[in-house]
Amino acid sequence: MSPASAKFITFEGGEGSGKSTQARRLAARLQKDGVPTVLTREPGGSPFAERVRALLLDPATPAHGPLAEALLFSAARADHLNVAIRPALAAGAWVICDRFADSTRVYQGYAGNVPAAVLDALEHAIIGETRPDLTLVVDMDVGEGLARAHARRVAKTERNDADRFEGRDRTFHETLRQGFLDLAKANPQRCVVIDGSGSEEDVAARVWGAAQRVLGIA
Numbered sequence: 001m002s003p004a005s006a007k008f009i010t011f012e013g014g015e016g017s018g019k020s021t022q023a024r025r026l027a028a029r030l031q032k033d034g035v036p037t038v039l040t041r042e043p044g045g046s047p048f049a050e051r052v053r054a055l056l057l058d059p060a061t062p063a064h065g066p067l068a069e070a071l072l073f074s075a076a077r078a079d080h081l082n083v084a085i086r087p088a089l090a091a092g093a094w095v096i097c098d099r100f101a102d103s104t105r106v107y108q109g110y111a112g113n114v115p116a117a118v119l120d121a122l123e124h125a126i127i128g129e130t131r132p133d134l135t136l137v138v139d140m141d142v143g144e145g146l147a148r149a150h151a152r153r154v155a156k157t158e159r160n161d162a163d164r165f166e167g168r169d170r171t172f173h174e175t176l177r178q179g180f181l182d183l184a185k186a187n188p189q190r191c192v193v194i195d196g197s198g199s200e201e202d203v204a205a206r207v208w209g210a211a212q213r214v215l216g217i218a
């Protein structure tokens, strides 16, 4: 069991919406306030899960269908929870995770048609009680998000091809956006939709306001 004060916060949303930027900023703000905080990400977050991440995101990985994807994301998540998330929460740290199970719900479920009953069963077996206290769904115009993600790759001279998901067509990304909004609506007790437009500081202020409201931070 985690100490009552340890919180589990996830960031969700489409490509380039600002999840990683805002997850970093929130972790830094909490740490500055003296809250022990662990920043992690999915897919990944543990040595095994990072290996699965490389496979899942590599454009050279052959298409294997949404069900096989959901199983791979879930295998990575099981290890990430056991190796990183649960131990951190048990030690009293807050955990901020850049993407989590809602991404599987939306990419493989809503957009990929993996039945909800299958995803329910996987979540039950893998996540169990380790559910997020707060999920920040960063919502953003699809074209703007993809442009940001593209600009980031160019700036970092990263491999200049989009990953296996980012490279999908515009309709796919519009479906994802709607999927995240629907998911937030269906889970209002833990989800807050954050407008991802404006400066990083503007968005960070919205995130902080939501965290204060939902988690009762002073």
Ligand SMILES: Nc1ncnc2c1ncn2[C@@H]1O[C@H](COP(=O)(O)OP(=O)(O)OP(=O)(O)O)[C@@H](O)[C@H]1O
Pocket (backbone or CB within 6 Å): 014, 015, 016, 017, 018, 019, 020, 021, 022, 148, 149, 151, 152, 196, 197, 198, 199, 200, 201, 203
């Ligand atoms: N509010 C903002 N205004 C302008 N640019 C931003 C803003 N927030 C983030 N960026 C930039 O946009 C790019 C994408 O942001 P970020 O990597 O945080 O998004 P993401 O949601 O994590 O993307 P991905 O889905 O690819 O992981 C980065 O280069 C980042 O510096």
Ligand SMILES: [Mg+2]
Pocket (backbone or CB within 6 Å): 019, 020, 021, 098
């Ligand atoms: Mg990111």
